[in-house]
Amino acid sequence: MQFSNAAGFVTGANRDLGPAHDDGRLAAARHAFSTPERVALSAAEEAALAAAAEAPLRHEGLELARWTLGVGPRVLLVHGWNSRGAHLLGFARPLVDAGFSVTLFDLPGHGDSTGHAASVVHAGRALRALMADIGSVHGVIGHSMGSAAALLAFAHGLPVKRSVHLAGPSSLTPMVKGIARAQGLVPSDAAAFTGWVENFIGTRIANVDLERLQHGLRHPGLIVHDTEDRIVPFAASQALHAAWPGSHLEPLTGLGHRRLLADTDVIARSVAFIADGAST
Template sequence: MTAHHANVAPSSALDSACRAFSVPQRIQASSLERSVLSQGQHGTHPYVDGDIAHWTFGLGPRVLLVHGWDSRGSHLAAFVEPLLRAGFSVTLLDLPAHGDSAGHLSSPVHAGRALASLAQALGPIHGVVAHSLGSAASLWAFAHGLEVNASVHLCGPSSLSPMLQLQALGHGLSPDEQTAFVTWVENHIGIPVAEMDLVALKHGLRHAGLIMHDPADRVVPFAASADLQRQWSDAKLIELEGLGHRRILTDPQVITRSCALLSGVRRQEATA
């Protein structure tokens, strides 16, 4: 994990930043989440970075639920029953190195590639509901061939460059260390950071979207969602007060609005 750069002696701060970017905490499902998962059809998707665990509920057009960093698919379990009632099938997945999926390293690009691979294996995807890292992964997947009719983005980073700047500041990196950090990240994700910025990804936003974010979110700045809405003509942005970064996943209003978008687009598709 040690980050070396030609002009920078390795530092604990730089190593810490690299680790924070690439090694998620593996969170165990709660007993309540396990009981929800036990009602779904469990599967594993063979994938180059290690098998991806997923669970599918119900029948109908498929909606994928995509979790954030240091999280797992079952953290979006509150969406399952309302989406089933709305006539959808629902698939939760654990991204690489998260939950019950294999692997030790991850990133928005690792997550995006895994999401695209699973979606291709599962067949047509009506919509995606994605939180935080899952939103960034979805933007990558949309720009690289994943087609959906609608997607919902909750507190998601829309460009990688500003998130790396925030992470560098949070770890107290010097200017030279910041340069080394970006170089290390590019080696880790296998592409230039600019290819994970909105300018390079926005061509994938060809469907209806709903963006929801608390302006007081301390994990992902609200500006990321404002930028996303500006670049996405068919998306609506809703400011949500008092939900922070994670409470948004269980808020009844958020779930209702998400279901309404996915159902409304489905009705339009049916009459088109």
Template sequence: MTGQHASAAPSSALDSACRAFSVPQRIQASSLERSVLAQAERTTLPFEDGDIAIWSLGLGPRILLAHGWDSRGSHLAGFIEPLLRAGFAVTLFDLPAHGESGGELSSPVHAGRALAAVADSLGPIHAVIAHSLGSAAALWAFAHGLQVKASVHLCGPSSLSPMVKLQGMAFSLSSEEQALFRSWVEQHIGTQTSAMDLPALKHGLQHPGLIMHDPADRVVPFAASKDLHSHWPASDLVELDGLGHRRILTDAQVIARSCALVSSVSAQQAPA
């Protein structure tokens, strides 16, 4: 199996499930994304198995953008200009084993540690806007001490245990293989999957949140966002239509709603 091996000889389906969980695709930036990144200050942050690539633009309270699995920070480029116009600094970065960051393996825990490290290196973070895996990473970071004024969660998995079960089902694993897969995942992330479930993470949700998700999303079930909302009294849940899992990142209304939340929190906390 990929990473640390389980003791039993893996089937090809089990090995494929392990690889799918831990080895993301590296996606190249489009020409438009490269032109946006060229305007940013690029830095790197030493981190575990490889440096994290970071891009920052603007001045003001800092908004951190976090991307999803098989993605890269520049996929959230549509948020940059509206946030800059609203008076924010914007930082985007590539998670471990994604884009231009180092490393060969990743996971929600790897991503959470990376997000927390980036945030710590930048100083105060006003808000996080996160998609898919980035949302799970943000939940981990909040539970481990990252404090923000607000956060936006787009089509994110909220608990790891059901996602591991769904991935095992997607690879048609037997009951025995499901158990082996879960054990392997826990080896890979260095903790039990329950440590990445909402009951263990919800204490970090002390700020206003906006959750947006299309019930027709075929990648992350809408139930994950409903569950997050139910554990988070200070959150709003918006059901989207026709955006699926990825088109949400370029939808003008989604971007506008996200900017409105982080701006309203900033305005509420501004001195009279």
């Protein structure tokens, strides 16, 4: 197995997924980790973004679809697994009204972006490329895997003034173990799956855990999570909050993993938190 240097990641595009395994459960685990489902734009989302499209960002042989609305300090909205940038449109108009420009984009293998395979590490590299292309970013709002991608970007030295993390995982190890458990992998296949994941992402799983990323958490952060979330456990946000002195954790109930993206109170709190940093 080949790993990168101290920077942590192999720089190639989507890595070879390798041959299929005879065990269908192991193949299913690989698929669950690496192959997102594409979600089409709704008519309302297409209309909202019609005048905001920008030239795709070329990144690792891919083209990443992106849109920007408004004028002012830049805020990036980062979606989660099996989602797309437009699913965070509810945050865009309030941010624009508060004096920000807002960029949404589709992660590799998602939405209108090219590619077929992805992971949180691919997402983190894509976010870093977008931030580097923009130059100066005031804040980031990330949901689920998008939150984890932001943690990776911050750990690689990309600064923001504030960030909001909505129902996000904070370490990769429990995610990998969760997939292995969900697919019913026996210990030997779970070990094989772990090795495959590390080859696919180009680094050891431990390098994508919170203890290796928390040095990048140097700005104020807002963490929002439903205590009964069935997709990403609330414990992930508790761990992030414990490791991040400048963070504020807001537990929720009754919104689950995705409904919080449309909740007016969550949106208002997130926008207010981002805006508070504009005067500092």
